[in-house]
Amino acid sequence: MHHKLNDPSELITPCLLVYPDRVRNNIQECIRIAGGPDRLRPHVKTHKCRQIVELELEMGITRHKCATLAEAEMLAEAGAKDVFIAYPQVGPAINRLLTILAKYTKTEFCVAIESVANATQIDSRLGEVRKNLDVLVDVDIGMHRTGVPVERALDVCRAVAAAKQLRFRGLHAYDGHNHLPKLVDRQDSVRGITTHLSSLTERLSASGLECATIVCGGTPTFPVFAQVEIADVSIELSPGTCILNDFGYSDAYRDMNGFEYAAILMTRVVSKQHSGHVTLDLGHKAVAGDPPAGRRCHFLDIDAVEGKQNEEHLVIQTPAAERLELGDVLYVVPTHICPTVALHSEMQVVKSGQVAGSWPVAARHRIYR
Amino acid sequence: MHHKLNDPSELITPCLLVYPDRVRNNIQECIRIAGGPDRLRPHVKTHKCRQIVELELEMGITRHKCATLAEAEMLAEAGAKDVFIAYPQVGPAINRLLTILAKYTKTEFCVAIESVANATQIDSRLGEVRKNLDVLVDVDIGMHRTGVPVERALDVCRAVAAAKQLRFRGLHAYDGHNHLPKLVDRQDSVRGITTHLSSLTERLSASGLECATIVCGGTPTFPVFAQVEIADVSIELSPGTCILNDFGYSDAYRDMNGFEYAAILMTRVVSKQHSGHVTLDLGHKAVAGDPPAGRRCHFLDIDAVEGKQNEEHLVIQTPAAERLELGDVLYVVPTHICPTVALHSEMQVVKSGQVAGSWPVAARHRIYR
Numbered sequence: 001m002h003h004k005l006n007d008p009s010e011l012i013t014p015c016l017l018v019y020p021d022r023v024r025n026n027i028q029e030c031i032r033i034a035g036g037p038d039r040l041r042p043h044v045k046t047h048k049c050r051q052i053v054e055l056e057l058e059m060g061i062t063r064h065k066c067a068t069l070a071e072a073e074m075l076a077e078a079g080a081k082d083v084f085i086a087y088p089q090v091g092p093a094i095n096r097l098l099t100i101l102a103k104y105t106k107t108e109f110c111v112a113i114e115s116v117a118n119a120t121q122i123d124s125r126l127g128e129v130r131k132n133l134d135v136l137v138d139v140d141i142g143m144h145r146t147g148v149p150v151e152r153a154l155d156v157c158r159a160v161a162a163a164k165q166l167r168f169r170g171l172h173a174y175d176g177h178n179h180l181p182k183l184v185d186r187q188d189s190v191r192g193i194t195t196h197l198s199s200l201t202e203r204l205s206a207s208g209l210e211c212a213t214i215v216c217g218g219t220p221t222f223p224v225f226a227q228v229e230i231a232d233v234s235i236e237l238s239p240g241t242c243i244l245n246d247f248g249y250s251d252a253y254r255d256m257n258g259f260e261y262a263a264i265l266m267t268r269v270v271s272k273q274h275s276g277h278v279t280l281d282l283g284h285k286a287v288a289g290d291p292p293a294g295r296r297c298h299f300l301d302i303d304a305v306e307g308k309q310n311e312e313h314l315v316i317q318t319p320a321a322e323r324l325e326l327g328d329v330l331y332v333v334p335t336h337i338c339p340t341v342a343l344h345s346e347m348q349v350v351k352s353g354q355v356a357g358s359w360p361v362a363a364r365h366r367i368y369r
Numbered sequence: 370m371h372h373k374l375n376d377p378s379e380l381i382t383p384c385l386l387v388y389p390d391r392v393r394n395n396i397q398e399c400i401r402i403a404g405g406p407d408r409l410r411p412h413v414k415t416h417k418c419r420q421i422v423e424l425e426l427e428m429g430i431t432r433h434k435c436a437t438l439a440e441a442e443m444l445a446e447a448g449a450k451d452v453f454i455a456y457p458q459v460g461p462a463i464n465r466l467l468t469i470l471a472k473y474t475k476t477e478f479c480v481a482i483e484s485v486a487n488a489t490q491i492d493s494r495l496g497e498v499r500k501n502l503d504v505l506v507d508v509d510i511g512m513h514r515t516g517v518p519v520e521r522a523l524d525v526c527r528a529v530a531a532a533k534q535l536r537f538r539g540l541h542a543y544d545g546h547n548h549l550p551k552l553v554d555r556q557d558s559v560r561g562i563t564t565h566l567s568s569l570t571e572r573l574s575a576s577g578l579e580c581a582t583i584v585c586g587g588t589p590t591f592p593v594f595a596q597v598e599i600a601d602v603s604i605e606l607s608p609g610t611c612i613l614n615d616f617g618y619s620d621a622y623r624d625m626n627g628f629e630y631a632a633i634l635m636t637r638v639v640s641k642q643h644s645g646h647v648t649l650d651l652g653h654k655a656v657a658g659d660p661p662a663g664r665r666c667h668f669l670d671i672d673a674v675e676g677k678q679n680e681e682h683l684v685i686q687t688p689a690a691e692r693l694e695l696g697d698v699l700y701v702v703p704t705h706i707c708p709t710v711a712l713h714s715e716m717q718v719v720k721s722g723q724v725a726g727s728w729p730v731a732a733r734h735r736i737y738r
Contacts, residue, residue: 012438012461012736045680067681069381087650087681088639090696092381114640117695145682146640146648176679270457271483271515279515281456285711286735290658290678309659310545311414311708312436312456313514326486327459339680342654343711345734365714366655367381 003264003300006353008329013268014286016340017331018244018347018359022262023052026243027059029258033223034237037061041084041215043240044071046338047263048363049347052243053078065215065238069096070368076104084110084136084215086172086238088118088146094125096367102129110134112172114148116159123163135160136172136215139200141193143177150196154203161209170213170233173197178221183255190217190224198230205232220253246337247298248291263347264300265332265340267314269324276321282332283312288339298333372633372669375722377698382637383655385709386700387613387716387728391631392421395612396428398627402592403606406430410453410584412609413440415707416632417732418716421612422447434584434607438465439737445473453479453505453584455541455607457487457515463494465736471498479503481541483517485528492532504529505541505584508569510562512546519565523572530578539582539602542566547590552624559586559593567599574601589622615706616667617660632716633669634701634709636683638693645690651701652681657708667702 003019005011027042034040037060044053044066053064053075063082064075075083089097089111101109113119113135126133137157140147148156153171161168178189193216201211215236217225222237229235241249242256244263250256265287271279287296294306297314307315318324334340341347346358362368372388374380396411403409406429413422413435422433422444432451435441444452458466458480470478482488482504495502506526509516517525522540530537547558562585570580584605586594591606598604610618611625613632619625634656640648656665663675666683676684687693703709710716715727731737 010461010464012465015735088695090639091637091698092379095379096381114642115695121695140642143677144643144646145677145679145684146642148642268460270459273483273509273515273517274513277513284659285708288658289708290653290662292661293659308512308514310514315514326457326484326490329460339654339658345736366384367714 002353003261003331004353005266005350005355008266011266011348011355013266013329014282015266016344016347017264017266017350019262019350020055021351022260023055023243024059026245026259026262027056027061030239030242031059032258034226039226039235039237041065041236041238042243043218043238044075044363046240046243047341048074048361049359050074050078050362051359053080063236068363068366069093069100070363070366072109073100073104073368074363076100076107080107082108082110084112086112086138086174086215088112088114089122090118094122098125098129101131101133108134110136110169112136112138113160114138114146114156116156119156119159119163119166123166126165132165132167134167134169136170136213137168138172141173141175141196143174145176147172147174150200153200154207157204157209158207168209170211171197171200171215173214173216174218175216175221176218179252181252181254186221187224190221190228194228194230201230201233219249219256223256241338244337244341246335247333248335261333263337263341265334267330267332269326269328269330272321272324272326276319277307277315277317278321278324280314280316280330281312282314283310285311286343287332287334288336288343290339291335296335298335300331300333302330371722372630372700373722374719374724377635380635380717380724382635382698383651384635385713385716386633386635386719388631388719389424390720391629392424392612393428395614395628395631396425396430399608399611400428401627403595408595408604408606410434410605410607411612412587412607413444413732415609415612416710417443417730418728419443419447419731420728422449432605437732437735438462438469439735440732441478442469442473442737443732445469445476449476451477451479453481455481455507455543455584457481457483458491459487463491467494467498470500470502477503479505479538481505481507482529483507483515483525485525488525488528488532488535492535495534501534501536503536503538505539505582506537507541510542510544510565512543514545516541516543519569522569523576526573526578527576537578539580540566540569540584542583542585543587544585544590545587548621550621550623555590556593559590559597563597563599570599570602588618592625610706613706613710615704616702617704630702632706632710634703636699636701638695638697638699641690641693641695645688646676646684646686647690647693649683649685649699650681651683652679654680655712656701656703657705657712659708660704665704667704669700669702671699
């Protein structure tokens with residue numbers, strides 16, 4: 001399948017194109033790797049898009065993971081039945097969480113909690129909406145970002161289990177630090193993590209706490225966690241990036257070659273003044289700026305080296321410069337798709353080389369409207 | 370004036386606070402440095418906010434500069450009378466430009482053009498809306514991003530002057546490459562640029578072309594260009610960042626110490642598990658990721674070193690960690706405010722320590738609605 005539009009002349013750039021057939025392929029590939037849709041809990045943060053959630057639902061995925069409350073709300077509105085909010089809820093976010101629990105009664109929510117203090121805070125508020133709330137205790141398995149260290153996790157699990165309206169369901173164990181390019185090294189790392197998690201679930205069991213579920217494995221490691229077995233525990237896999245896929249992940253993890261680029265930036269030549277160089281309308285207000293400057297874009301149809309990038313400009317050095325004219329269109333895979341999507345209010349939907357409507361990036365606002 | 374909210378307990382984080390008194394101070398400081406409001410043409414890309422445009426209009430600023438067509442449209446809707454679109458318009462952007470010219474009849478627009486080809490393209494379309502259009506020829510004075518090199522500028526100026534509906538008004542000469550921290554070095558650089566520009570205006574004059582205006586000087590150099598005189602030319606200054614101000618600019622340009630931080634991020638502690646560290650809800654989806662990782666945030670009330678940052682998390686190392694609790698609020702000046710603002714749908718307006726409404730970041734969408 002080709003990424004180029006048959007007629008790009010009407011579409012103002014920079015813009016983000018999305019290819020539903022490729023999204024479907026990527027969801028299917030996740031299902032294949034996981035061994036079935038019921039083992040998946042994909043992360044919505046990559047696309048923040050209701051229409052992609054609907055594709056996931058159509059294809060049999062029943063569980064979802066998110067970071068922001070806007071994402072949680074969008075998932076509920078899309079008809080998701082089981083939403084895990086994998087982010088600590090503190091301060092007024094707890095108020096909004098309660099509003100969401102009360103509003104979306106057809107969706108079961110579950111939250112990550114990593115401290116006794118936060119368990120108590122949230123539990124003490126649940127009476128206001130007369131709800132119970134499932135909890136996965138967030139354990140730090142090496143990322144040192146959020147999560148209680150494994151050796152102190154038992155106390156938090158006990159506090160959750162002892163709380164009035166919280167229900168201890170299991171663990172969230174995100175290994176975002178595990179970005180080793182070689183599959184064998186990721187497998188080694190996951191073996192170490194699994195040993196810790198198994199030991200923790202045994203200690204939980206000895207304390208009378210059943211760990212029904214562990215949510216683990218982002219895009220780089222979910223194929224590895226798909227092979228993990230821990231007695232009496234359901235392993236749920238939460239890939240994110242690969243639903244759209246990007247250059248950073250596909251370049252780093254060559255073993256994951258069944259995913260296609262499902263979201264591609266379209267840009268135009270806006271200046272051509274120097275031999276071997278052109279300037280594009282692809283600044284870091286349109287493509288994620290978190291990869292280092294010079295490594296934010298992958299060009300699909302030309303060889304190019306990124307030069308100066310500002311908010312609305314990208315200068316490239318390319319052997320194609322001589323033949324490129326003002327207004328010519330280029331297609332670019334971002335190095336990091338997740339924050340790139342969040343820079344766009346909508347994605348242009350491409351079917352058979354034609355633009356067929358647009359999908360709003362609905363949850364890019366922090367407060368869902 | 371203090372930046373802290375009297376009661377931050379209701380505001381969900383991360384969010385962007387804006388302080389109208391400080392915005393007014395910064396506009397006033399621009400006017401003072403420029404020597405009067407009529408010498409200013411501030412760039413709207415920093416804030417993309419109609420309410421700030423209205424403040425500028427109230428304070429006597431009549432000219433505005435923008436990059437995107439959404440910004441141009443927002444300026445017109447705010448009542449701006451004179452809007453310079455400093456970005457090359459190619460392909461379907463020309464269609465949209467025509468729509469805007471036809472729709473906002475109370476606003477005079479002016480565009481940057483840097484090639485004979487583009488002059489011809491745009492001129493040939495203006496008949497459709499029966500409009501004339503002022504042009505500033507964009508000259509490259511060292512940034513090598515857009516703009517015709519000075520030595521080739523005469524041809525473009527002639528083509529504009531010879532076009533049917535284009536009106537040659539002067540030059541756009543943006544020196545974004547001139548980011549030397551020492552004022553004396555920026556002055557040296559501007560002296561060199563001025564020599565080139567003077568020589569060009571003389572050649573233009575000799576060709577019978579009057580260069581009425583040169584728009585030049587972004588935030589770092591507009592105080593220097595404010596002192597420049599070129600015979601028979603009106604020098605218009607186009608600062609951007611300093612209207613809100615940020616850590617990157619205030620740290621780099623110590624001579625510009627009359628500007629206040631007028632937009633500040635509010636964040637909360639969401640995790641506290643390791644001695645000396647806390648994790649904040651301030652990922653690079655809420656603060657601009659274009660500065661290198663580790664240098665994206667300036668903390669106002671604590672000493673802190675940035676560690677791992679992902680989309681929704683920032684780990685910091687801080688001596689304040691022991692006293693900080695889950696949910697505690699911190700205030701952060703972004704290193705780069707312009708792309709930070711574009712990550713937020715709105716700014717919370719702070720007056721006397723209270724939230725008094727919100728200002729939409731109206732032009733963050735590429736197509737203005």
